[in-house]
Amino acid sequence: MADALPADDLSILDEDRLFRRVPANQLVPGDDRTVRPSSGVYKTDKLSVYAESLMSEQKRAPNECLKDYPDTYLSAIKAGSVRKFIDCPIAKDNAPPEDPAHCLIHGKKTGSFGKAMVREHEWVIAPPTQD
């Protein structure tokens, strides 16, 4: 039996950016010689993200998400984009390793969810484009 989903944490506002590291082996070609995340990045039942508002409260810059992870890039999705999928609530996560900005996007992730996240994501720290 699947775990019950937590309540959506509405203290995380729709316009809040949620940061997610993307490793190089989950990049795929995008338009105009760019690369973008694969939908596979978002296909996990407990999707770890860092809320920008909570990081700001701690005076942490977005690029701190990449500290200790040099071979990853930083993507952002809006909380409001996630909330279009009602079965994917956003909740703060206090489990170790504790990070007050760490949140989880719960719920089964469909192909539509992955496609929407890929379409609406923006790079905060992008992979290099190639000539």
Place this chain on the structure above:
Amino acid sequence: MSTSTQSAYDSTTSQAFSTKIKKIGRPPAASSADVLARSNVLYVTSADQPNRITFSFGNRKLDLYGIPQPFDPWVEPVMESLCKRWGEEKGWDSYGAEPTSEECVKVLLTNLFPLMQRDSLPPIIIPLADGGVQAEWHYKEQALELAFPAGDVPATYFYSNDITGLEEEDLFKGNFGHVRSLIESLRK
């Protein structure tokens, strides 16, 4: 996918995921061995089990059965994608992802051979956080994903067409012929 874009992502992934190729020893007499040049994947057929092909790369060997030879052109880029993108260790995605499951890869490849035709567009192979794998095709405004998650979670496909707005998702089981026709449609 343009050649330059393909090389862009190849370059990005190869920087971080260079694969150490392990050459296996001389095959038994009456067996044959060859290397897929682009990916350096060694494959061996054995005389005692002619139905079996062993793909060897890194520190792993994948035994597949009933694979037709000679290989179609899509096999080489698929194996290259698999080699470069394999999730080697737990946490490869920086969030605790499981290592890529050899079993999931075998299931994916075993299904790909009868799904694909000689001139089919080769998919990109993406590791999933649970240890599963996903094959992705992108062609103009269309996309097809065939996901083989780890454990008991069934395989699914997802197709989208940005021009028509169509999105469909279902279990792979029971839709083999449909998925095959979708793959076929990606090269027209």
